Amino acid sequence: MNLPQALKRPTLHEELVERLRNLVVEDALKPGEKVPEKDLCEAFGVSRTPLREALKVLASEGLVVLQTNRGARVAKVTREELEKTFPVIAVLEQLAGEQACLHLDNAGIARIQKRHDAMVKAFHARDRKAYFKANQDIHNALIEGAGNDILETHHRLLAARVRRARYMVNLSDERWAQAIDEHEQMMALLHARDAEGLGLLMKTHMMNKFAAHIRALSFAEEDGLG
Amino acid sequence: MNLPQALKRPTLHEELVERLRNLVVEDALKPGEKVPEKDLCEAFGVSRTPLREALKVLASEGLVVLQTNRGARVAKVTREELEKTFPVIAVLEQLAGEQACLHLDNAGIARIQKRHDAMVKAFHARDRKAYFKANQDIHNALIEGAGNDILETHHRLLAARVRRARYMVNLSDERWAQAIDEHEQMMALLHARDAEGLGLLMKTHMMNKFAAHIRALSFAEEDGLG
DNA sequence: TGACGTAATTATGAATTCATAATTCAGTCA
DNA sequence: TGACTGAATTATGAATTCATAATTACGTCA
Numbered sequence A, B: 001m002n003l004p005q006a007l008k009r010p011t012l013h014e015e016l017v018e019r020l021r022n023l024v025v026e027d028a029l030k031p032g033e034k035v036p037e038k039d040l041c042e043a044f045g046v047s048r049t050p051l052r053e054a055l056k057v058l059a060s061e062g063l064v065v066l067q068t069n070r071g072a073r074v075a076k077v078t079r080e081e082l083e084k085t086f087p088v089i090a091v092l093e094q095l096a097g098e099q100a101c102l103h104l105d106n107a108g109i110a111r112i113q114k115r116h117d118a119m120v121k122a123f124h125a126r127d128r129k130a131y132f133k134a135n136q137d138i139h140n141a142l143i144e145g146a147g148n149d150i151l152e153t154h155h156r157l158l159a160a161r162v163r164r165a166r167y168m169v170n171l172s173d174e175r176w177a178q179a180i181d182e183h184e185q186m187m188a189l190l191h192a193r194d195a196e197g198l199g200l201l202m203k204t205h206m207m208n209k210f211a212a213h214i215r216a217l218s219f220a221e222e223d224g225l226g
Numbered sequence C: 001t002g003a004c005g006t007a008a009t010t011a012t013g014a015a016t017t018c019a020t021a022a023t024t025c026a027g028t029c030a
Numbered sequence D: 001t002g003a004c005t006g007a008a009t010t011a012t013g014a015a016t017t018c019a020t021a022a023t024t025a026c027g028t029c030a
Helices: A012-025 A037-044 A048-061 A079-103 A106-124 A128-145 A149-168 A173-192 A195-222 B012-025 B037-044 B048-061 B079-103 B106-124 B128-145 B149-168 B173-191 B195-222
Strands: A064-067 A071-074 B064-067 B071-074
Touching: A012 A037, A012 A048, A012 A149, A037 A048, A048 A064, A048 A071, A048 B048, A079 A128, A079 A149, A079 A173, A079 A195, A079 B079, A079 B149, A106 A128, A106 A173, A128 A149, A128 A173, A149 B079, A149 B149, A173 A195, B012 B037, B012 B048, B012 B149, B037 B048, B048 B064, B048 B071, B048 B149, B079 B128, B079 B149, B079 B173, B079 B195, B106 B128, B106 B173, B128 B149, B128 B173, B173 B195
Parallel strands: none
Antiparallel strands: A064 A071, B064 B071
């Protein structure tokens, strides 16, 4: 029998970690900006203690940077950091791809296929927002499909740090088409349950994504937006 | 010019994270045990506030588990968790091996060779403790050699969670000899700067290590020590 | 006018306090 | 004796307070 774990009520600091993380990822708190402790306390209606606890956790995740006696700032996502983060995400996705092939049942694969179809539809409709969302869903589903929560946790931590950057670049039509093509191949390999193949493809897919981002970032920097 | 980053004095909670982490990794606080908030406050001579902040961080690292209104316990390292953690460490080491080949200069490789020699010496002297330390040093040096602090951070987080388990198993003579052999090959590939080769070997090396641990753990469980 | 030094203000780290949930323990009754 | 009840104790989460570092505002002098 599967007894429910001693039920877990949330504490303030846990909720705050969630909500602050969202503020950062959704760009309500911008990189480099100070995290206004007092204002946030008022906004959330809590005292400083749980909020500060939450900030410590976010700092350990790398989403904010703490400066002694000078409070917290939202971490900047530098190009250098992207260059270090993407390869790590890539190998985690590779592992996820391999494991997903082994662990997912047919129903699980069908669910991913559905999302894939939605993504292709968004591509043809040139709906970038829907595409982005579906894409994210697929990757998350594959990670989940690996059935390894340690892998999932670390992937999530890393993905959170670059997600903001990923919202900002609007990929070129070429890259977009290429990405769709890669995803088609991924689905084929998943259906064939070619673990090694899917792993390798997911890694290169991620590195291609990365290269596109760096390129886009270069243009942005030239335009003085970096 | 390379300006020093706004110099960073440590805060109490940061020091406490360090010291508590050590207590857990070095097995002074045992898995499943309650973390005695009050005692630790007295021992460290601090109030509960910074200590609790530190516990939140450790919880986000997975070293302790928080239960609402029931305090913190040292996380148990179950076999299931080992089974999920090792593959992730393995792919991170693979990446590290690849990158280290590309980034390390000759001096860096020489430093690792020195540690390797020390490890081989400890092996011949059958000094398990010295071997374990040298082994750890080598792996850490290779990770560092990759020159990717994101990779390093996540490797450290994962390694911390299994280190305790790794202290406990005493590897068989066969496995020990095999490990030495694998390390000899690693050095050869590093000198040859065969990035792909070293990456693959480090991955399988880690998975072999893992298999040996699981075997040892099985015997321990049969002996009723699990 | 503008750079410098100093006082006032604010923000931060950490200790303390407070309300409440969990645990312990004594007492009761079957 | 042993399971149950409820009061006493303790531990925990969160608010508040306090000391000090950082920042801002202001006044002085070149």
